[in-house]
Amino acid sequence: xxxxxxxxxxxxxxxxxxxxxxxxxxxxxxxxxxxxxxxxxxxxxxxxxxxxxxxxxxxxxxxxxxxxxxxxxxxxxxxxxxxxxxxxxxxxxxxxxxxxxxxxxxxxxxxxxxxxxxxxxxxxxxxxxxxxxxxxxxxxxxxxxxxxxxxxxxxxxxxxxxxxxxxxxxxxxxxxxxxxxxxxxxxxxxxxxxxxxxxxxxxxxx
Numbered sequence: 001x002x003x004x005x006x007x008x009x010x011x012x013x014x015x016x017x018x019x020x021x022x023x024x025x026x027x028x029x030x031x032x033x034x035x036x037x038x039x040x041x042x043x044x045x046x047x048x049x050x051x052x053x054x055x056x057x058x059x060x061x062x063x064x065x066x067x068x069x070x071x072x073x074x075x076x077x078x079x080x081x082x083x084x085x086x087x088x089x090x091x092x093x094x095x096x097x098x099x100x101x102x103x104x105x106x107x108x109x110x111x112x113x114x115x116x117x118x119x120x121x122x123x124x125x126x127x128x129x130x131x132x133x134x135x136x137x138x139x140x141x142x143x144x145x146x147x148x149x150x151x152x153x154x155x156x157x158x159x160x161x162x163x164x165x166x167x168x169x170x171x172x173x174x175x176x177x178x179x180x181x182x183x184x185x186x187x188x189x190x191x192x193x194x195x196x197x198x199x200x201x202x203x204x205x206x
Contacts, residue, residue, distance in 0.1 A: 074132045077176040077188035081107035081156060082201040084167070098166050102195050106174060107161035110152070114178040117150040119162050124173045124190060132177075132186030145173075167195050171206070 084102040086094055095101075106119070120127060123145030128135050137143050150162050164172075172195050175187040193201040 072186065074186045075111055075176055075178055075188045077174075077191060078109045079106060079191060079203065080109055080159065081105060081161065082193055082203070084195050084198055084201055086198060095166075100169055101166040102169065102198075104164040104167040104172065104193070104195060104201075105156065105161060106164070106193075107156040107159055108176065110159050111178050111180075113180045114152060114160075115182075116152060116179040117160055118147050118177050118179075118184075119150060120145050120147045120175040120177075120187065121164065121167075122146065122173055123175055123187075127175050127187045127190075129190060132188065134187075169195055171195070171204075 083105045085105070086103065088094060111117075123143075126135060126144045127133070134143075148162065150160055152160060155161060172193050174191045174193070175189075176191075177185045177187045179185075192204050192206050194204060195201065
């Protein structure tokens, strides 16, 4: 509590009056105890906030790991449908100039949590089979293959699929990756299909 010192002064006409000047602020024991308790409460609040923040970060860490980990995963590219057809016009005639090409339908089992897919067609050499990463292109050398984005809503038999209207005869190679949490996974290992006869195709190890 604050204490005050009163000083008596006498003016020229003999009148007296008093002035009040504050002394140094002091605290009695009850007030000092209240001050310490208040300070301790503030300290406890700060400690509690720090503890809550640490707990939140620890809970968030597994989620961050799960998001970033997708970039280190190679998807399980399980194909349930692979079929070659002639490419016909709506009138039922073969497309002129594409008699030696085939319409290929490739369907795979959906990957949980996938937001989007990409298929890299004929990307052998462009994708490192041991790591699932894109090889850096040499200066002036075009990268092999073509990457096509596939919406999760484009489906065949309830699962995502890709339709290639004009695939070349012979071996066609496919890699897949998916997006999850805004991040792309690594590329899958290659799937090889020998496009030729009309009908189902079987994956072949090369």
